[in-house]
Amino acid sequence: MAFDGAWKIDRNENYEKFMEAMGIGMMKRKLGAHDNLKITIQQNGDKFNVKEASNFRNIEIEFTLGVNFEYSLADGTELSGAWILEGNKLVGTFTRKDNGKVLKAYREIVGDELVQTYVYEGVESKRFFKRG
Secondary structure, eight states, rough: OOOOOEEEEEESHHHHHHHHTTTTTTHHHHTTTTTOOOOEEEEEEEEEEEEEOOOOEEEEEEEETTTTTTEEETTTTEEEEEEEEEEEEEEEEEETTOOOOOOEEEEEEETTEHHHHHHHHTEEEEEEEOOO
């Protein structure tokens, strides 16, 4: 599928503001903005295997479209939610376990880039990845 492959962070838009809205402290925001994130995605039907490698951690996530799963952000924030496919866009809806607020996430291929969009408490951020 279109998402398959290795993706390396290229640039961010409004990412520090998003992390601030999430309640992440200034030092972690500064480090997070330069996390050198690499994502490897393998899709097999409605099952996904996603490997995230950054300066802070290496994790592997397996999920099935439409099935809830647990996930922890790099700062330790615990979430529960699911990804669905809308057209050719992955749409994730995740609820924070600590405060019940919702984080929306989108992944789509735009041109030759993987664009991840996050929306939390009205703050939108985008992260752009190139194949590599």
